[in-house]
Amino acid sequence: MKISIYQMEIIPGNPMENMKKVRAWIEKEVKNSGPDVIVLPEMWTTSYTLEDIHHYADDNGQTIIPFLQTMAQTFNINIIGGSFANKVNGKIFNTAVVINRQGEAIYQYDKVHLVPMLNEPKYLEGGRIVPEVLELDGIKMGLIICYDLRFPEVIRPLALEGAEVLFIVAEWPIERLNHWRNIQITRAIENQLFVVSCNNVGSYQSTTFAGNSMVVNPSGDTLIEGSTTVEETLYISINIEETLEVRQKVPVFSSRVPNLYKQGL
Numbered sequence: 001m002k003i004s005i006y007q008m009e010i011i012p013g014n015p016m017e018n019m020k021k022v023r024a025w026i027e028k029e030v031k032n033s034g035p036d037v038i039v040l041p042e043m044w045t046t047s048y049t050l051e052d053i054h055h056y057a058d059d060n061g062q063t064i065i066p067f068l069q070t071m072a073q074t075f076n077i078n079i080i081g082g083s084f085a086n087k088v089n090g091k092i093f094n095t096a097v098v099i100n101r102q103g104e105a106i107y108q109y110d111k112v113h114l115v116p117m118l119n120e121p122k123y124l125e126g127g128r129i130v131p132e133v134l135e136l137d138g139i140k141m142g143l144i145i146c147y148d149l150r151f152p153e154v155i156r157p158l159a160l161e162g163a164e165v166l167f168i169v170a171e172w173p174i175e176r177l178n179h180w181r182n183i184q185i186t187r188a189i190e191n192q193l194f195v196v197s198c199n200n201v202g203s204y205q206s207t208t209f210a211g212n213s214m215v216v217n218p219s220g221d222t223l224i225e226g227s228t229t230v231e232e233t234l235y236i237s238i239n240i241e242e243t244l245e246v247r248q249k250v251p252v253f254s255s256r257v258p259n260l261y262k263q264g265l
């Protein structure tokens, strides 16, 4: 699976300009690398302009989703479409979307865990359905949004249901860069899957974002990592079969004793 990650510098509060940037990046990346999957960051249309988010949010994804569908169909690519501020019945969700090569929006997820450190609970509504397994080109995968990374409770079930890749779309601040890097490696090792993350760079108000988008293999080796400050593209081809090899060598899943584990905690 060939993956291109857009470690983007998002223009705060300017969905139209960000869409132009993304279109130009996709066109270039398709020509340069011909990826199977492209990945965009969290809230890539607006960044964290939460005080004015009612103004910038997309109504029911009516602009962003068709835009990504057109990109997917035109360029024959799968799109992990980052997330965007999505207004539904007057409430704003942080919504991630996945589009397949045929241009079908096959998955949508509203961020469940809202980030107190970024004031999300004040401005956004949390989703009520945890991430579910999705499939692109016959490969099972999961998709979470940024802060969700801290909650192994929602990631383990994805691995148990067959996910071999975990995508993370993020706007993770630099002050917790060590958490960002180390938790990704931990999730890859404990769930024996590839972790593929797309973070942004740049700043909004007093928050500077960390970059350091990563691809980690199921053994916990970092295969590629972005810089901390520069907008850039990370391109990599991963061999999904490595997941099976690691799972056979260290058979964590068959060593589990679920009947002893506390449920609902």
Ligand SMILES: NC(=O)CCC(=O)C(=O)O
Residues within 6 Å of the ligand: 042, 115, 117, 118, 145, 146, 147, 148, 150, 170, 171, 172, 173, 176, 179
């Ligand atoms: N955008 C986010 O979800 C940031 C998460 C974060 O700052 C953290 O977990 O720390």
